[in-house]
Amino acid sequence: MTVPLRSLVRQGLYLVGQGLQGLRVAPGQTLWSVLLLAVTASLVSLAIAFGGLAARLSEQAARGSRVLVYLKDPVPTAEVQRLMSRLQGQADVESVTYLTREQDRAENARLLPPDLVASLPPEAIPGQHALEVSLRFRPEAPEGPDALLASLRALEEVDLVAEPVVGGQRLRAMAAAVDLGRTILLAMAVLLLVGSLSFVVATLTRTLDRRRDEVTLLRLLGATEGFLRTPLMVQGALQGMVGLGLGVLGGALVADGLSAWLEGRHDLHRVLVMRLDLALPLALAAGLVLGLAGALVASRRKEA
């Protein structure tokens, strides 16, 4: 290492130390700003986890929404094919499969207790040719496929439209509720973020006030602007990174606890998933940017 580089490293270490000391200038205020940032990050990370849950629920609802369209007997093959291609063109429809009488009977047999099936003659189990329509999940149409179902019921060739698998609508309702929860959490997080940002700036401004004499002296002794600003930037970055980092960890803990509780009560799995391997680095990066921005705002405010 060359001598200037060494002296640069020494200066850097000294300035980091000064930044750390800055955290002690107003310890109460520093603690509050870190706490507010942590709560903000917790809310944001929970909101993201809730968003993931809402998306999964909606997807499950869509996957579970299969409709059986029983056809009148007889319907000519050409008519069935025409109906299938018409359905295939619908926005709500993922796929359409034709079920023969035998296939439908086999499906029904699977739903009955095996003992009962064994004791019955095969013709006793009902079977009717039908179209199995898988519905597509469309986030932009939260009302679901009600219109489609009504139009199917009105068709002449259709004998009966079986209701969607029980749970589809319920899952949709749950997804909507979770999504609302996520929106509320995000709104709270935004409000808190504004509050915590002004707290960070106020803390840094106070540090600048306390260091005013020192800064004047250092400037006169030949300190560059970088030398004068770095401790404040270090202080801001530390506040931001510690606050948001702790917040994400706290959010993960809450999500885990909530997941465990919901899973125990409702026989669910993977309720709230948080990718800490992604969330933590992101939080640290966001904390760094936020802290540096706070330091910049504070020093600009003092210059003005």
Add this chain to the structure above:
Amino acid sequence: MPLLSLQGVTKRYPGGVEALRDVSFEVNEGEFLFLAGPSGAGKTTLLRLLVRLEVATQGDILVFGRHLQRIRESSVPYLRRNIGFVFQDFRLLGDRTVAENVALGLHILGLTRREIRSRVEEALADLQLEGLAASLPAALSGGEQQRVAIARALVMHPPLLLADEPTGNLDWDLSNETVRLLARLNRRGTTVIMATHDRFLLREWPYRTLWLHRGALVEDRPASPAPGSTEAS
């Protein structure tokens, strides 16, 4: 070539107040110079111009051969590292020890801890402050505080030392002691410019004296040996 030179320097503040008017003089390396005059004469403004805390409205200022009007903003800190500055009110940091106050500027230079300790010890010894290294400024007398302030400037080894009324808060004995100290530093090669309005000091220490009055340079009195004193150069 002079260490610093002013040609037709005028400083006008917003609102039209003229702190300095067409001031010209030169200072050679190794000189001891008094800037004298009553309060409001422009002494402090002149010193502030020399470290570029202020910029002249008109005229040319050359320090170490560099035009302060044309110098890049990013070069100013490096210029200041060659100029020590001592205030009337000492400006010591109350929450730092004497040693920490003295070491303040050395961190800017990126020195090692050992180098910093060695320079601080040297400066404290030079100003007879060895026993006070761990004291806080509040525990010191006025004279000791001023010596710490001088040590803080000297530890940077500046070729030029500016002192703005350094004796303003001291009694006669301590004032005399402070000038004796500055004179000793001057004999070692540091160019010293000291602002004062104390006529007794000026009589006692007959160095070259620039008299300012209402922003104008009214007299440039050369150094002369004073009765009973052989210290002036």
